[in-house]
Amino acid sequence: MSAAPGPAQVAEKFAAAFGQAPDGVWSAPGRVNLIGEHTDYNDGFVLPFAIDRTAQVAIRLRADNTARLLSGYGHQGVVSLEMATLSPETMKGWTAYPLGVVWVLRQMGVDIGGFDLYLDSTVPTGAGLSSSAAIECAVASAFNELCGAGLTANQLVLVGQRAENEVVGAPTGILDQSASLLATGGHAVFLDCRTQESRLVPLDLAAAGLLVLVVDTKVTHAHATGGYAARRASCELGAEVLGVAALRDVAAADLAVAAGLLDAQTFRRVRHVVTEDQRVLDTVAVLADAGPAAIGALLTASHASMRDDFDISCDELDLAVETALANGALGARMTGGGFGGSAIALIPAAEEPRVRAAVVRAFADAGFTAPDIFAVSPAPGARRVL
Ligand code: ADP
Ligand code: MG
Secondary structure (H helix, E strand, C coil): CCCCCCCHHHHHHHHHHHHHCCCCCEEEEEEEEEEECCCCHHHCEEEEEEEEEEEEEEEEEEECCCEEEEEEECCCCCCEEEECCCCCCCCCCCHHHHHHHHHHHHHHHCCCCCCEEEEEEEEEECCCCCHHHHHHHHHHHHHHHCCCCCCCHHHHHHHHHHHHHCCCCCCCCCCHHHHHHHHHCCEECCCECCHHHEEECCCCHHCHHHCEEEHHHHHHHHCCCHHHHHHHHHHHHCCHHHHCHHHHHHHHHHHHHHHHHHHHHHHHHHHHHHHHHHHHHHHHHHHHHHHHHCHHHHHHHHHHHHHHCCCCHHHHHHHHHHHHHHHHEEEEEEECCCCCCEEEEEEEEHHHHHHHHHHHHHHHCCCCCCHHHHHHEECCCCEECC
16 A cells, blocks of 8 residues: 555646646545444444545546546546436446546536546555545535535535445445545544434544554455345345334344344344444443443454354454454454455554564465555545645
8 A cells, every 4th residue: 555645746646647737636535434334224323433544536627528537546547538428327447436426416406517537545445444435525525616516514425325326336325425524533423324413423542542453354345246235135124024114223122023023044134233233322332431442342242243143254354353352452343344345453552563463474374365454543534635
């Protein structure tokens, strides 16, 4: 992972590609979900924080109706198209993320003509840290300002989600975009996905002598085609059979009854979501009462639920979690949609070298691809940077 370029460097790369300075540069972060997995599309609770890995976009509006897009990430050169041809069917590859946002904004009546766009991101792709939402939120913030659309942050969240759902084809909830747009440094975002109400929760890891270590297993997921959609369908089935609008409406005390109404697999899916919602609420309460050092057991219980009930972990994620816990982590869990991606470990800062070395060794011993391991801290959300 290369060091993050400053906004001036991003503007220079834009100018080198397109021959003129951009109108501005906007930045939006990836995220780590501290706890609350697969609860967002069940109208439940999540607790992500934005990380100090960002997508930056430099954009210049054009007088004609041509769009030109370039990513610094080794994608295949400049993509050029006429705005009149823009539709979900014609958007392919990485440009579906920025163009999907443009398409949604145009559907909403925002007057976007041609533009040049250069993207530079330090959010690893497909690692469960939401490189996709980082792009969407940076692009949505940019056009909101450049075109004077006047949309609120909560509205931009829904723009990003629609792009992901309707253009990319990944049936994801509002977790990722909310974290990327609503976060502030030193805080997590406690979000009620039914009402879209959010509250910033202090998460000063450094003051507590802690850090969150991300272990990117390099096992890539594919949400659009993978098990994510199947899990979502199981949750919808569970809600339908139980006669509720969403699994948010099932209380932990109702699970015994639910067990008698659902097939065994659907019941386990439901139990994960119901208990995970409660763990998010418990984590928020424990953070307020006792601080971040006290939330470890909740994180680890969340991992067990995803591994055993929701079946979205994998050997690499389980090994990362177990190894971190055996080497001083207070808690650990996979984060993100699952089937690969990253695990997070909450560790005393002094234990970082030990946990890193142990995880690297365990992966080598198991014959797994070497993981990428890095610390993250709660960072600010989307904003204009130049
Ligand atoms: P995640 O959001 O967990 O990282 P996704 O599969 O949702 O994974 O999104 C990853 C996709 O986002 C990539 O396959 C690519 O299309 C796009 N993407 C992410 N970062 C970049 C980048 N720097 N340049 C171009 N496309 C990117
Ligand atoms: Mg994504």
